[in-house]
Amino acid sequence: MRNSFFRILILALIISSLGVLSIYSSTYQKEGTPWQDIHKRQMLWLIIGLACFFIMSQFSYRKLWDANYLIYGLAIFFLFLVFALGIIRLGAQRWLRFAWFNFQPSEFAKLAVIIFLARYFSRKSADDISLLSGKFGIFNGIILPFIFVAVPMFLIIEQPDLGSGLMLLLVFVSLLYLTNVRLKYILTLIFILILPLPFFWHFLRDYQKQRLLVFLNPNIDPLGAGYTVIQSRIAIGSGGLLGRGWLSGTQSQLYFLPESHTDFIFATFSEQWGFWGSSLLLLMYYLIIRQGFIIAQRTQDSFGRLLAYGISLLLALQVFINIAMNMGLAPVVGLPLPLMSYGGSSMLVTFIALGILANIDRTRSVF
Amino acid sequence: MVRKNILNLTIILMFGVLFAGLLNLNLFQGAKFRRLSDSNCIRLIAQSGARGNILDRNGDIIVDSKISYDVLVLPQELGQLDRIITGASRILGTGVKELEAAFRNNYFSSSIPVTVASNIDLKKAILLGEYKLEEPSIIIQPRPLRHYPYGSLASHVIGYVNEIDRWRLTKLEDYGYKTKDIVGFGGVEEKYDYYLRQEEGGSSVEVNHRGKFMRVMGFEPPRNGKNIQLTLDLKIQKIAEESLSGRKGSIVLMDPQSGEILALANYPNFNPAVFVSKRTRLIMGLFNNSDSPLINRAISSSYPPASIFKVIVASAGLELKKIKLSTSFLCRGSTMVGERRYSCWDVHGVQEIVSAIAHSCDIFFYKTGLLLGAQNIHDYALRFGLGRSSGIELPYQTSGFIPSPLWRKINKFQNWFDGDTANLSIGQGDCLVTPLQAANMMAVFANGGYLPSPYIIKAVGTLDLSAKKKKLVRVAIKKSTFEIIRRGLRAVVSDARGTGNVLSGLPVKVAGKTGTAQVSRGATHAWFAGFFPYDKPKYVICVFLENGGPGHAASVVARQIIEAINNHGLI
Numbered sequence: 059m060r061n062s063f064f065r066i067l068i069l070a071l072i073i074s075s076l077g078v079l080s081i082y083s084s085t086y087q088k089e090g091t092p093w094q095d096i097h098k099r100q101m102l103w104l105i106i107g108l109a110c111f112f113i114m115s116q117f118s119y120r121k122l123w124d125a126n127y128l129i130y131g132l133a134i135f136f137l138f139l140v141f142a143l144g145i146i147r148l149g150a151q152r153w154l155r156f157a158w159f160n161f162q163p164s165e166f167a168k169l170a171v172i173i174f175l176a177r178y179f180s181r182k183s184a185d186d187i188s189l190l191s192g193k194f195g196i197f198n199g200i201i202l203p204f205i206f207v208a209v210p211m212f213l214i215i216e217q218p219d220l221g222s223g224l225m226l227l228l229v230f231v232s233l234l235y236l237t238n239v240r241l242k243y244i245l246t247l248i249f250i251l252i253l254p255l256p257f258f259w260h261f262l263r264d265y266q267k268q269r270l271l272v273f274l275n276p277n278i279d280p281l282g283a284g285y286t287v288i289q290s291r292i293a294i295g296s297g298g299l300l301g302r303g304w305l306s307g308t309q310s311q312l313y314f315l316p317e318s319h320t321d322f323i324f325a326t327f328s329e330q331w332g333f334w335g336s337s338l339l340l341l342m343y344y345l346i347i348r349q350g351f352i353i354a355q356r357t358q359d360s361f362g363r364l365l366a367y368g369i370s371l372l373l374a375l376q377v378f379i380n381i382a383m384n385m386g387l388a389p390v391v392g393l394p395l396p397l398m399s400y401g402g403s404s405m406l407v408t409f410i411a412l413g414i415l416a417n418i419d420r421t422r423s424v425f
Numbered sequence: 426m427v428r429k430n431i432l433n434l435t436i437i438l439m440f441g442v443l444f445a446g447l448l449n450l451n452l453f454q455g456a457k458f459r460r461l462s463d464s465n466c467i468r469l470i471a472q473s474g475a476r477g478n479i480l481d482r483n484g485d486i487i488v489d490s491k492i493s494y495d496v497l498v499l500p501q502e503l504g505q506l507d508r509i510i511t512g513a514s515r516i517l518g519t520g521v522k523e524l525e526a527a528f529r530n531n532y533f534s535s536s537i538p539v540t541v542a543s544n545i546d547l548k549k550a551i552l553l554g555e556y557k558l559e560e561p562s563i564i565i566q567p568r569p570l571r572h573y574p575y576g577s578l579a580s581h582v583i584g585y586v587n588e589i590d591r592w593r594l595t596k597l598e599d600y601g602y603k604t605k606d607i608v609g610f611g612g613v614e615e616k617y618d619y620y621l622r623q624e625e626g627g628s629s630v631e632v633n634h635r636g637k638f639m640r641v642m643g644f645e646p647p648r649n650g651k652n653i654q655l656t657l658d659l660k661i662q663k664i665a666e667e668s669l670s671g672r673k674g675s676i677v678l679m680d681p682q683s684g685e686i687l688a689l690a691n692y693p694n695f696n697p698a699v700f701v702s703k704r705t706r707l708i709m710g711l712f713n714n715s716d717s718p719l720i721n722r723a724i725s726s727s728y729p730p731a732s733i734f735k736v737i738v739a740s741a742g743l744e745l746k747k748i749k750l751s752t753s754f755l756c757r758g759s760t761m762v763g764e765r766r767y768s769c770w771d772v773h774g775v776q777e778i779v780s781a782i783a784h785s786c787d788i789f790f791y792k793t794g795l796l797l798g799a800q801n802i803h804d805y806a807l808r809f810g811l812g813r814s815s816g817i818e819l820p821y822q823t824s825g826f827i828p829s830p831l832w833r834k835i836n837k838f839q840n841w842f843d844g845d846t847a848n849l850s851i852g853q854g855d856c857l858v859t860p861l862q863a864a865n866m867m868a869v870f871a872n873g874g875y876l877p878s879p880y881i882i883k884a885v886g887t888l889d890l891s892a893k894k895k896k897l898v899r900v901a902i903k904k905s906t907f908e909i910i911r912r913g914l915r916a917v918v919s920d921a922r923g924t925g926n927v928l929s930g931l932p933v934k935v936a937g938k939t940g941t942a943q944v945s946r947g948a949t950h951a952w953f954a955g956f957f958p959y960d961k962p963k964y965v966i967c968v969f970l971e972n973g974g975p976g977h978a979a980s981v982v983a984r985q986i987i988e989a990i991n992n993h994g995l996i
Contacts, residue, residue, distance in 0.1 A: 235428055292465065295450040295458025308466045312633040329462075333451035337444065344440045351433060367432075378439045385446040 062353055062419040063115060066412050069346045070111070070397060074104050074405070076339065077398035080327045084310040084318040096319065096400060103402040107409035114413025118421060122414070123361055126177045130206070133170035136163035137213040144217065152217050152392075153403070162403035164222040167210045169407050171226055172233070172368035178203055179237040180360040189360060192238035199239040200247050203230070220266055221391030225375060227251070232371050233364065269390045286322065287386045289315045293325040294336070294385060301332025319400045321392060324384040340381070346412075347374045353419040362418040369411045466631050467642065468499060470538055474623035475569035477650030479583055479613060481659040482685070482883055488583055488697075490569035494550035497538040497564040498528065501636025509560050510541070516552045517542055538564055544702075561638040569623070570701050577696040579662050581721035582655065582689050582819065582881065584612025585697035610700075611719065613882070616820050617653050620885050624648035651886035656685035664989040665690035668982050673716065674951075674970035675723040675860045676986065681868035681956060681965045684877030684897065686817070689861075693718035724815065724822040727857035728969065731940035732785045732924075732976065733954045734806070734852025736870065736910055738794050739778055741805035743906040747796040750909055753777045756788040762847045767791055770941075782913030783920040785939065785976075787851050794850025799841055802849055803829040808900050809866040809876065811858055816878045816895070825862050828855040853943060863954045864967035867937070870914060871956035871965050874900050874907050914938055915959050925953065925980045931987055933996055934959035937966070939976030948972040953979035957987055963996060 082097035122129070140154060140163055153160040179191045191199065207230045215223035231251075234244050259267070272284040293309035296302065305311070307329035310318040318326045328336040350370030357363045373396055380395040382388035394401055396408045450458065475490040496517070498509055510528065514521045519542060527541045545553075550565050557563050571586050589597070589608045600619070602608065608622075609615040626647030631639040665676040665688040678688040695718045699707040711718055720726060742748040756773035759766050769787040773780075781789035794802060806812055812827035828849065830841035848854035858866075861879060868877050875897035882890055914936035917925040924939040937955015944950060951973035956962040966986065968979040990996060 232432065236432065289465075291450060292458045292461045294447070295454050296462035297451055298455040298459060299452060308631070309462055312466045312631065312639060314462075314465050314634040328447070328451070333447055333455075336447050336451065340440055340443055340447070344436075347436060351436070355429065371432075374436050374439065378443065381443050382446070385443070385450060387442065387446055 062349055063416045065349055066346060066416050067108075067111065069342050069349070070409065070412055071108070073339070073342055073346070073397045074107070076327065077323065077395075077400075078104065079304065080323050080330070080398065081319045081400050083305050083307065083330060084315075084323070084326045086305070087311050088313075099402070100400055100405070103405045106402075107405045110406055111409040111413040111416070114410050115416035115420060117413075117417060119362060119365060119414050119417045120421070122173050122365070123177055126173050129170045130174045133163065133167040133210060134213070136161075137167055137210055139163070141213050141216055152219055159402050162401065164214045164217065164219055165401075165403040165407040167214065168222065168226060168229070168372055169369075169411055171207055171210055172229060172372060172411075173365065174206060175203060175230065175233050176361055176364035176368055178206070179233070179239075180364050182360075189238055194239055196243050196246070200234070200243050203234075204247065218263060218266070219392055220262075221379070221393040224391070225372070225379070225393065228375050229368060229372050232375075233368050236364065236367050272390070286316050286390060287383075290322050290325040290384050291386050293318075293322075293329040297329045297332040297336070299333045301328070301330050301335055304330050306330065321380065321390075321394060321399060322384055323398045323400070324381050324395055327398070328384075343373075343377045347377070350415050353415055357418055359418075359421075362421065366415055366418050369415050372411065373408070466633070466639075467629050468538065468632050469627055469629050470497070470564055470566070471625050471627040472566055472647050473568060473625050474647030474649040476571060476586070476607075476623050477621040477886075478652045479621075480652055480654045481657050481662070482655065482687075483658065484654065485659050487575065487579060487655070487657070487659065489572050489574070491572040492567045493544045493570045494547070495540050495566045495568050496542040496545060496553060497540050497566055499538050499562040499564070499630075499632055499636050499638055500532065500534075501562060501632075505562070505635060505637065509562060512556055512560060513541065513553065513563060516556055517545060517549055543568070544570070562632075562636070571697065572701075573696065573698045575659075575663075576698065577694045578659075578666060579657060579689070580612075580694045580697055581691045581723070582612050582657065583697060584609050584614035585695070585700045586610065586614055587700045611821065612721070612819055613653055613655065616818055617882070617885065621650040621653060623650045652884075653882060653886075654884040656680075656687065656881050656883045656891075657689065658687045658995075660993055661688040661990060661995065662690060664688070664986055664993070666692070666694075668985045668989070672970050672973055672982075674968070674973055674979075676969070676982070677723050677861050677864040677965075677967045678986075679864050679868060679877070679879055679965045679967075681871035681877065681962050682897075683891070684865075684868070684879045684894070685883070685891075686861075686879055686881045687964065689721075689723050689881070691720075691722045695719060721819065721821065722969070722971070723860045724817060724819055725859075727823050727825040727859045727862075728950050728971070729854070729856055729942040729944070730811075730852040730858040730863060731942035731950070731952060732852060733863055733867075733938045733940040733952050734856065734858070735782060735785065735790050735850070736914070736938055737806050737809055737811070737866070738790050738797065738802055738850050739782060739910055739913065740809075740902055740906055741797050741801050742793040743778070743909060744805070744902050745797060745801060748778060748793055750778060754781075754786075754789045754792045756786050758788075760788050760791055762791060762795065763843050765844055767844070767847050778909060779913045779916050780920070782910070782938065783916035783923040785917075785924045790850045791847045794846050795843060797846075797850075799828075799830050799846040799849055802846070803827050806856075808902070809869055811862050811866060815859070815861050815865055816880075817861065818880060818882050822861075823859060825859050826855060826857040852940065860967045860969040863952065863969070864965050867954040867956055867967065868965045869900055870907060870911055870936075871962035872897070874902060874904065876900050911936060911959075914955065918955075924976055925955070925983075927977065927980045928955075928984050928987070931957075931984065931991065933957045933987055933991055935983075935987060937980075937983070939980055941974075941976045944972070948974055951976050951979035953983045955983065958996060964990070 078097055078100050081100050085093045085096050153162045181190045183190050211223045211226045293315050309315045309329050310326040347370050354363050354366035376396050379388050380393050383390050394404045479488040481487055510524045514524050524541045528539050531539045553565050586607050586609050589606045609618040626645040628644040629642045669692040675691040679686050693716045695711050753775050756769050756776050758772040759768035773784050773786040776786045776789045806827040814824045833839050833841050877897045878895040880894050917923040918928045918935050928935045935957040936959045940952030942950040951970040954967045956965045968983045970979050
């Protein structure tokens, strides 16, 4: 019954290896040792990630239930630290500098919030062991958890990282949908969230407004904000059916495509591997997410189920938004492509999440 | 659970959207994006070949090309550009400001390399070539430029080269001409531009997003234009130009047996090199000069032929039996035509045809002309190739003009009077002839009755055209008539009182006719049209001096030329 473990492991390993290849192809021509070493660093993160995956798949996820306040607290603490440092240094900051790497707390916060919400909605009544969430009113069902989501969300958006912030909100809403909370409460929440959107426009930073406008029409600013989307579409499209071949993508290797090894790695990959490669990649992502859903569905434990759903949804939403943004189907928000984009935090958190997923399935079979 | 399934469906839908996006970008619009991707990173650097050379009849070079070097820079980020320009300015010894200004002026689009300096010398080009190893975005491009080893020699035959103008571009666009192309203006350069023209080659290079050179992708060698060989003889051409020595006018030397132009000289002339080096002040001077140095007088200007026209009147008179060899008229210095008195330039006494030609007696030709009538004179003039285009392969030739009563009636609503006939008989009035036409006309008498089609192109590339040229046309005039006129032409020189007697001292037997054309303003035009050697003519010569005085002046120039040709052993 360890099928799911191997399936997840193999899919994740293939995807992240393709990620390393893509990172190498987009940076190997750049000068300077930091660029030359970047794929090696990613490989290191991959190895550490795999280790985390093995550890987490052995580590009983039920312990997360007990540790959830600690995890949530830690996430808030780190986010606050970033926030405070940002104020001190008078500049945008998304990460904390550790000895030899940068830690991005917003990645960690996403997982923390999911663990927190999963626990929150799977608490059981002391009387009849039924789920409390079924009896939640609007305060317990919507407002209270929303506050718990809103705190890290606010801190992340302030960084500023609108993408990751909104990701939390999306995960929250979709998780809510999977709990027993009444639909009309959820619809009320969505309505309340959508209603003041035009009003929020004024709170957006200039570059964020620009990005949204550019999403509607990239050609309003082809050399500025629209540049990335245009170049990314060119990169993907120029791949054609079979791609231009590994190390032959001119868009990514001659630096026409900015962020070709991070947020726009999908375009880098697609330019080189074309329609076939990209379709296969999509299929692999879909399989890994579907595996998460299957695990969630066959788990009896409601905490495990919600956790599995949350992790799969987080993965699905990030993959979808990132690739859609690469194709110009979504506005450009700073979201990495899980497992592929360069970045240790995202890689580690994703592997940890996948480890938890594997553990949920493993624990189920033990029962 | 329903919610679960809806979520599942949503995920599938999301991936469906991504897949559709891939289909759209990669497959449906793939070709478009591939093109865009290529235009992002591929720059074409054109390299032009050399324009074809222009050679003389012996294959000696009249015009060729010599290599000059241009410095180009790929447009790129400002900081980078500053560094390149500073480096280049250190080597070139030109100011950074100048190079920057040149960059700004010549900048066309981000995808086209910009010329910052042109025509630099070889040493600097080599130094820059070394600098290129450091800074590959610098391009040193050899560019062949027109080179004129003889300066202004035969400038009107050759023409000049310059950037294409709007008018030509609109006409030639369909033949692959582009803005800023160098094309020929005037002369062979214009007429044979299509053959002389080089084909552009070049290399395609890959650049990065900053426009920095990455690597060369391909190279297509440029192709040189075809050489054009002229019928001109460099030696004779030089002799002709030297004899003009600053006098306005033109000289044509031609082979009467074939119609090949051996020399075609005009003054004032111009040095085509000023258009290559773009010396604006000198170029403007050429255009504004009231003496029109750019005009090829030998074919583009026409003048009253004056007495050289008398050979036509004489031929017509003999041919139509209005006069005979023995017919004589008495010259008393003037004669009455209708109510008006027409005078001769001298008092010649009794004149027969040979002596009338020799002395250029006006009275004899007034009377002959009146016997003939204007229409006959007109018709015979046309038989000798006057009044219509000579057919030479040079642009902007004029056909000259021979008036006739009918023409005057139709176009001017005026009647033709006997006085007009008298004027026409001595080549005055509305009658106009180009120096080339005069030479061509004289060729008929030189070769014994055949009208040539003068030509100047001997070969294009390796293709010899002389065999393809139009054959000489037999002029429908009796042999005996020609013999008489030829005797007259010879008498012009040999007769002690002949108008061209100055040519008699030469070792070569020359025959010809002088002319002194009266003009409304300024001094008379001087003509001499003739051929030599008399017995077996090899050359037809026409000397025309604009406002050059009496025909005698032209005879003197002709004498110099014939002497020089003789000294070179070309007879």
